Amino acid sequence: MIIAQQKPIQEIAEMVKDCRKVLVVGCAGCVTVCLSGGEKETEILASELRIMRQLQENPLETVTFVCTRQCDPEYIAMLDNLVEDVDAVISLACGVGVQYIAERYPSKWVLPAQNTNFIGGSIEHGVWEERCGMCGNCILHLTGGICPIIRCSKSILNGPCGGSQYGKCEVSKDTPCAWQLIYDRMQSLGKLDKLLELQPPKDWSTSRDGGPRKAVREDVIIG
Amino acid sequence: MKTESKLESILNKGEFAVTAEIGPPKHSSPEAIKHHAEMMRDYVDATNITDCQTAIVRMSSIAAGLHVMKNGIEPIIQMTCRDRNRIAMQSDLLGAYSLGVRNVLCLSGDHQKFGNHPTAKNVYDIDSMQLINMVRRMRDDKVFLCGEEIKQAEPRFFIGAVANPFADPFEFRVVRLEKKINAGAEFIQTQCIFDMERFERFMEMVRQRGLHERVHILAGVTPLKSWRAAKYMQTSVSGMIVPDEIVERLKKAEDPKKEGIEICIEQIKHIRNIPGVHGVHIMAIAWEEIVPEIVQRAGLYPRPKAE
Incomplete structure (x- = not known):
């Protein structure tokens, strides 16, 4: 599977500093298995961003959704209604998902929440290793x-x-x-x-x- | 004689060869290289010019080699697989030969992590074994790596490679050496030897396979300036074995530099008697000035004349 790890929260917050409302999109594929971009991580990221902005007295509204896979256009179509009134979309998928969303919504600002690392597998709980080049x-x-x-x-x-x-x-x-x-x-x-x-x-x-x-x-x- | 290399002629005559190493500067002035070349000129048969060793940016090996050559020493340019792909390597080989370079040492190269640009992207399009074979085929088969014919003036290098008897798996090191010889290597320079016993075991396996009759092995030595230098090599340089007794000997010495020279001379004298070793390669890291004294005191001066 594709192994990805979330970018530091400050880096993601900086990307959306001018936004009032963002859509945070997780992926139920590889990044769910490697515990970096599934439903749980999507909700946590949205909460973290809201709390940070609350503390800055500059609230941020978030909408969350988890696609079955962000690397298939048919699953991304489900975002059509959700993207309409947001200033940006944050994707927790690998780099493929970010690009698929960006391709579908040419007028939307689409941001990566993850660094896509490698193709590999888990060697113990919480540890993944690269295996294929x-x-x-x-x-x-x-x-x-x-x-x-x-x-x-x-x-x-x-x-x-x-x-x-x-x-x-x-x-x-x-x-x-x-x-x-x-x-x-x-x-x-x-x-x-x-x-x-x-x-x-x-x-x-x-x-x-x-x-x-x-x-x-x-x-x-x-x- | 396959080439015009002076080193090849000396080794083919059965002389015990002496090579040293000149590290190019981290700037664009050739003065230090010229100085080192002038100083070593009468004491060595050829000098290696390192290729951005430990992945630190330095003057290019070929350019520095030209300065060495102008000052009377035959250069052995080093070529690593880290920074160039097959296109750049072949281009540089043609260029180096056109400038009069006749020896090339093929090696993988230290990983960029160790250097001053650890965020660089490495190349490793081909590995050292494939590089050796590419240089041989350019010379003997007159073809580029892609198979296209070199229509005229093929580069005719004397081909060198490295061997590290101190890396693992130990028993595979001699097999890999044989592989390098099969690929086209004609002379071998080893990693610096401090663990003499292990080197002797390595040479024994070399002789068992008859490799000493197919390739010229030049044993690597490095004079150490201090016990700290020894300790650093012992603990921080991968693929190196430095026995504790060498660290201790330098620690106890009144004049560590003098002791370092003594150890190096003893090593060379010992190595000369190991069957199958055809020369010595002195890597006086940032201590090039000391090479003439070591050569002289090890009984390797004067140097023979090439034909």
């Missing part, structure tokens, strides 16, 4: 199921580099070296010889480097 050309079959594109701080394909020590990456003693993990895994699979093969330079054109990407499934396109 979305490079568009998966190589996990070559690396024992561990992604060096995103888990190695240098995206090395022929690791580990000389900064790997005691199982940790040179950037931090808290970061496991992805190539140590790959080495251990390949060893336990009896496939260490695979690591002697030179992995050629990667084709990054399927990654961000190729420009905005599009996925098309012609068999499910209607009409």
Whole structure:
């Protein structure tokens, strides 16, 4: 899932300092699962903003709504009536949701309440970790199921580099070296010889480097 | 001889090579580089010119290499994968060769987190292994990385790479060295050695695989100025092992700098007798002035003449 974390409240408050009424929109997708933009967080954010403005004797009116998903136009259409009289819309979705709302309401000021961090999963309650670099050309079959594109701080394909020590990456003693993990895994699979093969330079054109990407499934396109 | 490199000719003759390191300045004056080059000229066979080491902005390796060359030393330009993509790297390789540079050392590069621009975006389009192979194919197959032919004047570099016997997993370090040799590396400079016992175990595995016959290994040494410098390397530099006894020896010394030089000379003398080591690479970090004394006292002066 997409992992996002809320921006500091002061930063969000600053974005809406000239507003009298705002619509705060949560998302029931990934950001609900990672506890940053679901129903609960939406209500808390709206309350926090109201309290801050109350203390400044400059009250702010808030309306809240949680979309099933902000990355599908049909769910955003449900905001049509709610956006009419607000000065701005604050989205607690990932960056996709913010843009979908902005696209639908060209005359509205749409603001992000979140920083969209990465694609990952939870490793314990309250802790999430990145797992996929979305490079568009998966190589996990070559690396024992561990992604060096995103888990190695240098995206090395022929690791580990000389900064790997005691199982940790040179950037931090808290970061496991992805190539140590790959080495251990390949060893336990009896496939260490695979690591002697030179992995050629990667084709990054399927990654961000190729420009905005599009996925098309012609068999499910209607009409 | 695959190239016009003086270092290649010295190593091929079976001479014990001496290389050192010159760190380019954090400004645009070449004076310090010229000074260091003049001073070291007769004492080393070539000098590495670091490429924004520890991710701190410095004069470019190629430009500084040219100043070194004008002052009579053959440069080994360093090229990291951190700051440039394959387009910029190949362009710089053509440019460096056109200026007379004949040696290149290929490495991943320290992560930008350590430098003076920790908020920078890194590149890592290709890794050090792929860089080595790219330089080799530009020379031997006369092709760019994309496969397109280099129609004339292909860059013919003597290709260097690094090895760190002190990084983990230890037993994979020699395998990775073999991988670098297969990719095209012809000389290797190691991380600074302080843990001699571990280096000897590394060399033993190198010999078991016969790698010392396929590549020239130059053992890295660094003279330390103080016990604090030793302690810093021991605790804060990833991929380094500094035994406590070295820290203690510097701590107890009346003149720590002198002791640091002594330790370095002892290390070089020891390394010379390890089978399979073809030279020494002296990394006197911010202490370039000391290189001539170390070379002389280690019995490596005068230097042989290249053919």
